[in-house]
Every structure is written in structure tokens, then in C-alpha cells.
Amino acid sequence: MAAQVFAYILHKDGKADDSAIELVSAAKQLMPDAAPVAIVTGSGAGLDAVCAEAAGSYPQVWKFAHDALAYPNAELIRPLLQKVLPKGAVLLLPHTTFGMDLGPGLSVKLDATYLPDVVGIDGLEGATLKVVRQEFNGQASTHLQGDISGGAVISVRSGCFPPEESRSAGGQVVDKSAEVGELTARRRFVEVLQAEVGDVDITKEDVLVSVGRGFGDKENLPVAEELAQAMGAVVSCSRPIVDAKWLEKARQVGTSGKTVKPKVYLALGISGSFQHMGGLKGNPFIVAVNKNSKAPIFQVANVGVVADVLEFVPSLTEKINESK
Amino acid sequence: MEILVCVKRVPDSAENEIEVKADGSDIKREDLVYSVNEWDNYAVEEAIQIVDRVGGSVTVASIGNPDAEEVVRREMAMGAANGLLLTDPAFEGSDGRGIAAVLAAAVRKGKYDLVLTGAQADDGAAQVGGMVAALLDWPYASLVNKIEVQDGGMLRVGREIEGGNQELSDIQTPCVLSIQTGINEPRYVGIRGIRKVASVEIPVLKAADLGLNAADVGRAGARVKRADYFVPPAGAGAEILQGSTDEITAKLVDLLKAKGGIK
Numbered sequence: 390m391a392a393q394v395f396a397y398i399l400h401k402d403g404k405a406d407d408s409a410i411e412l413v414s415a416a417k418q419l420m421p422d423a424a425p426v427a428i429v430t431g432s433g434a435g436l437d438a439v440c441a442e443a444a445g446s447y448p449q450v451w452k453f454a455h456d457a458l459a460y461p462n463a464e465l466i467r468p469l470l471q472k473v474l475p476k477g478a479v480l481l482l483p484h485t486t487f488g489m490d491l492g493p494g495l496s497v498k499l500d501a502t503y504l505p506d507v508v509g510i511d512g513l514e515g516a517t518l519k520v521v522r523q524e525f526n527g528q529a530s531t532h533l534q535g536d537i538s539g540g541a542v543i544s545v546r547s548g549c550f551p552p553e554e555s556r557s558a559g560g561q562v563v564d565k566s567a568e569v570g571e572l573t574a575r576r577r578f579v580e581v582l583q584a585e586v587g588d589v590d591i592t593k594e595d596v597l598v599s600v601g602r603g604f605g606d607k608e609n610l611p612v613a614e615e616l617a618q619a620m621g622a623v624v625s626c627s628r629p630i631v632d633a634k635w636l637e638k639a640r641q642v643g644t645s646g647k648t649v650k651p652k653v654y655l656a657l658g659i660s661g662s663f664q665h666m667g668g669l670k671g672n673p674f675i676v677a678v679n680k681n682s683k684a685p686i687f688q689v690a691n692v693g694v695v696a697d698v699l700e701f702v703p704s705l706t707e708k709i710n711e712s713k
Numbered sequence: 714m715e716i717l718v719c720v721k722r723v724p725d726s727a728e729n730e731i732e733v734k735a736d737g738s739d740i741k742r743e744d745l746v747y748s749v750n751e752w753d754n755y756a757v758e759e760a761i762q763i764v765d766r767v768g769g770s771v772t773v774a775s776i777g778n779p780d781a782e783e784v785v786r787r788e789m790a791m792g793a794a795n796g797l798l799l800t801d802p803a804f805e806g807s808d809g810r811g812i813a814a815v816l817a818a819a820v821r822k823g824k825y826d827l828v829l830t831g832a833q834a835d836d837g838a839a840q841v842g843g844m845v846a847a848l849l850d851w852p853y854a855s856l857v858n859k860i861e862v863q864d865g866g867m868l869r870v871g872r873e874i875e876g877g878n879q880e881l882s883d884i885q886t887p888c889v890l891s892i893q894t895g896i897n898e899p900r901y902v903g904i905r906g907i908r909k910v911a912s913v914e915i916p917v918l919k920a921a922d923l924g925l926n927a928a929d930v931g932r933a934g935a936r937v938k939r940a941d942y943f944v945p946p947a948g949a950g951a952e953i954l955q956g957s958t959d960e961i962t963a964k965l966v967d968l969l970k971a972k973g974g975i976k
Contacts (some may be wrong), residue, residue: 462882464852486874489832490855493809493843502936503809505838519940524836525724528731529740532940539936575852575885579869584877596974602727620969621976629727632895638877646877653974660726674972676965677951683730686951692968693951694961701958708962709975 392540394423395474396481397491398443399461403435405442408483408545410552413446415481415545417553418510419518424448425481427560430466432459437562444560446552454566463490464574471498473568477540484544485644492544501540504533508549513537526662527685546663547644584646587639589623596622596653599642600630603658603679603698607635612702613657619709625649627659643668658698661686678702714769714862714886716760717825718793719816719845720753722777722784723835737941749784752831756892758899759860760829761792767862770794772823776804776815785915790906791899796915803920806932813844814930818923820849826866828889832856842891852884855891 394416399406409427416425427447429440436454443450451473457465470491474480480495482488484506496503508530509521516538523530535541591597598617604610610624617624624640631641642649643665650671657678659665666689669675677690680697687693694701724731724745732741749757760771771793775781778800785796799815807815820828830842832855839855846853858879859871866886871879873893884890920927928934954961969975 464854486856486872489839490843490853490872493813493840494847494853497810497813497844497847503840503844504937505809505840522837524942525729525731525740526726526835526837528726529733529942530945531942534938534940536936575888576854577883579881579883581874582871582879582881584879596976620974622974628894634898641877644875645873648876653969653972655974674968674974675951676969676974681730682953683732687953688950690951692965693953694965695953696958696961701961704958705962705965708959708966709969712966712970712975 392477392479394425394479396425398427398429400439403438405439410446411550412481414550430458432456440562446558447560448558450560450562451565455569457572460578462578464576465572467495479541482544484546488544492542496542502535502537504535504543506546508546528683587637591625592647592649594623597625597651598622598655599625601627601659602629616706619706627665656686660684714826716827717772718756718760719830720775721750721834722781723750733942750831750834754899755894755896756829757788758897789910790902798917800917801919803927803931807930808935808937809840811930811934813841817845817848826886830891832891832893842889846889852888856893857890858893858896
């Protein structure tokens, strides 16, 4: 099958997102002889820099410049892609907040098959594409078979398709701005409000004691605070803790929170969703305590303890205090 | 404002250890604790709060076997006036697009200004809301963590984007929004609340009632099929510490000291 493969390039401040080079790897895994086309939309001076950067990894880059595309509003980009993509195209997207906004509706509008949050590509047999996904918050994996004879929109999880070292595609940039035409949407972008700043900056801490749902109740937070105090560490947390308003947003580790790079990370009662792990960089030493032995955190931790955090953590605090 | 909220009954992944059956055909479901999908619960709460402010009514809809009724009732007990069950053997095996087609058909049967879904459910696909919007040709916003009703049928919505930043947009109703957790604090529903709605009749709609062809939904219409469930080959993984609590904590203290984790 000779579908043309495209990749949507996210970018900001004149630089392509890391996903741009991961989507090349995903395209190669999909079809080894694919010559993927990068799609770059935007406006202003930075756009050409992004196109040039993309041309390092993609044999061809389609540039769509228009004032209305200055901010990536999926409600504008969806009809644009519907107009410019050839029938039967396979489009790769990053599974980010933008990809989630754009992809599902685009697949319907293109009458193409949608494969979301793909973590692996097993291969193409005829028109059937076999991919790997995760369900139940990472506790089980599944193979999906998608019929892509009418095209596909595939969103790809960050970090699952390592980029190739060489970036010398020497791609050609094709200015397709004239095809943009009139763009209207019933959703108008207003502004981005920056996340609140808290009283601690967890991004600068070497040792984090991170609290998850396993603590059960806000009243149990002192269990973690006492451990952090014994270690000389700072308390951070996973998303459910912020949703439940136990701790402020500034303490949340994850793609929708802070990106941290500690030396040591204690994940206490945290299952380890990919959104959480996406905020943990710099290859820290990870200790996981969780009563669920199937929790995905044990796949990525260096050391694990299968136990209820409320029973185990006070013992650890006591042992640390004794050792001083 | 007339609001439809789509909810799903799912295994509660915070309460369950999910295990895959030996033949890979499914997960082991016998002893699982089921509840309403967490994101959907925030969506119902948000719908009720909007109606409290500007008037209208909330309808909670779910696709599924009769077990889904328990979840619809629980959500109605939060303060939704109406329930709707979309039940037909023809819906089984639907892919995301099939589920969206059933929901879109249910939306067309009513007169809704706003459709809410959870941002994602147990399969983590985050796909149904955007597909429903596209099928209806309504505008869409995903991962919504703020809704303000404005004049002229407009909503000011916030989307949670990377880094916890909030992207504000104005969106025209009718529209579909997928709701992110943390947008509100869902109210507690007690046994008494559920009893109050125990006798409210919940209409059941089948494929034919929705004007759907059995060939377009369910397994027959699915272009995406699940081949199997599996447990990925264990990577390096964590070294699981064994022994008594005393032995484990002693080992951990040594490790933490060696790694600079104890100052």
C-alpha cells in the first residue's frame, strides 16, 4: 500500500517541538520506504526557521503561512488539513493536548481510521496496521488492528519512537500558503494564562517526596511531610492530589504540571501514568511504593516496595531518623 | 441551557489490579469494582453547576448493557433531571467512531445546546468527544477546565495545556466539550440521593430508535479492532525489595544515602 505519510509539526518560538523528530521514526516504522511530508502551519518570522529545521529530518516540508494560524487552534487547522491532505493520507500527530484537540474530529472529517496514543507500531499487512496501545492507566497493553485503506490519523505518545541520530534529509520546503484560502472557526483563541507560581519551586529540588492517590485522604499528608522533613526533601505530587485540592498546582509533577529533574524521586502511592512520568526528566533514582504490584510505576522505578504507603512510609521515616 | 453529558461505566483503575486473561481475549473482569469514569463525574458536576447558574436541565446518557443504568442513576442523583440509556446488542464491539455515532444520534434526537464528555476513559483514547462534534459539525474543545456562559450563545472556555497553562477561547454553542479532572469538586452522592431517583424512569433507546443501521456501528462497522490484551515483556523494571519492614527500610536508607537522597 502506497499511502502518503504526513506529520504535523508542533512548534513554538521558532523551534520545532521534540515530537517532530519522533514522528519521523514513527513514519519509518510504519512504512520503511515512506518519504514523510512535514506539515508546518503558522505565521511570522519564526515559521521559516521551523521549516528549515523540519527539512533536516523530512524529505519534504509543506509550509502554510497565514495570520490566522499564528496560534495553533485545532478548530482552524482541522478544516485546513481536510482541504490540503490527499485522499487516503496517513497523518501522524503527537498525542499532546493539541493532538487530542485535532485528531479525533479530523479522522471523522477525512473518513479515516483513528489510532490514538500509539506507543508502538508492529507493522502493516495489506491495509491492516497493527499498533500497540495501553489501557487502564498503563496496567494492560493491547494490540489494535486498524483498516487504513481509507487513510488514517495516528497520534503518537511522546518518547516511544526515539529519533534517529542523523538529520540530513536535505528536505525541500514547498510554500503552500496560497492554498490556505479563507479560514473561519466557531472557536476563537483568546489568550494563554500561565500556570500559577507556588511558594516552592520543585523544578530546582534534588530530592522529591511525591504524593499520589494511595494516601487516600488529605489528613494523611503529614505522613509524607514527615518523611520529606527527615530526608531534607520537598513534597511534590501527582495530578489527582491537585484535582482534590490537597496541594497547590505548583507542586504537581507531570505534563500538565511541572517538569522536574531531581537526583532522587520517591513515588509514593503513585501509579505512574505516562502523563506523570512525562514530567520527570534527567534519569533520577526512582523509589516506588505502591500496594498494587501491577502499577506501571514499577516498570520505570529503580527500586520498588509493594506496600500500603500509609503503613510503610512511617516506618521508613522512623528508620531514617534513627540512622542520623 | 440544555446539556447532555455522556458517561461510561468503567473498572475503577485506582481500586483494581488489572490482570489479563491467559488467552489474551480480555482482562479478568469477575472481581472488578466498577464505577463511573472519573472524568465523566466532573463533567456531570459541571453541567449541574451551569444549570444552577443559567437555568435549563441536564441529561445523563450512557451506552452499555443494563449495568450502565446503575451509573446513570448515580450521576442523576447528583442533580441531573433526566437519564438516557443507549442499549442494543448491535452496539457491542464498536470502535470509538461507532460509539460516537451512537451518541451523535442521541444528540440529534434532543434539543441540546451543549454536550459534555469526560476527556478520556479507561482506554485512554480521548477520542469520542471530538468525533461526536465532527459528526454533528459542531465546534469542539478538549481538556476543558473552565466554562463561563456569556451572551449570544457564546462560552468562554479554558483548556488545560502543557505545563498546567490554561488556553482561553470563545466557543459558539451548540458545541461539544471534553472535561478535564479538577475543573470543579464533584459533590458526594449518598445512598439517600440515589434512592430519590430510584424510581425515575430512564428511557432506553435502541439502534432503530436512533435511526442507526446495525452495519454502521458495533463490530460490523468497526475499522479498529482489538486483537488482544497482553502484558508487555518486563523491561529492566524495579528491583522489588523483599523481607520484613525492618529489613526493607534498612536497605532503602542505605540506598537513599548512597544516591544522595538523605541530606
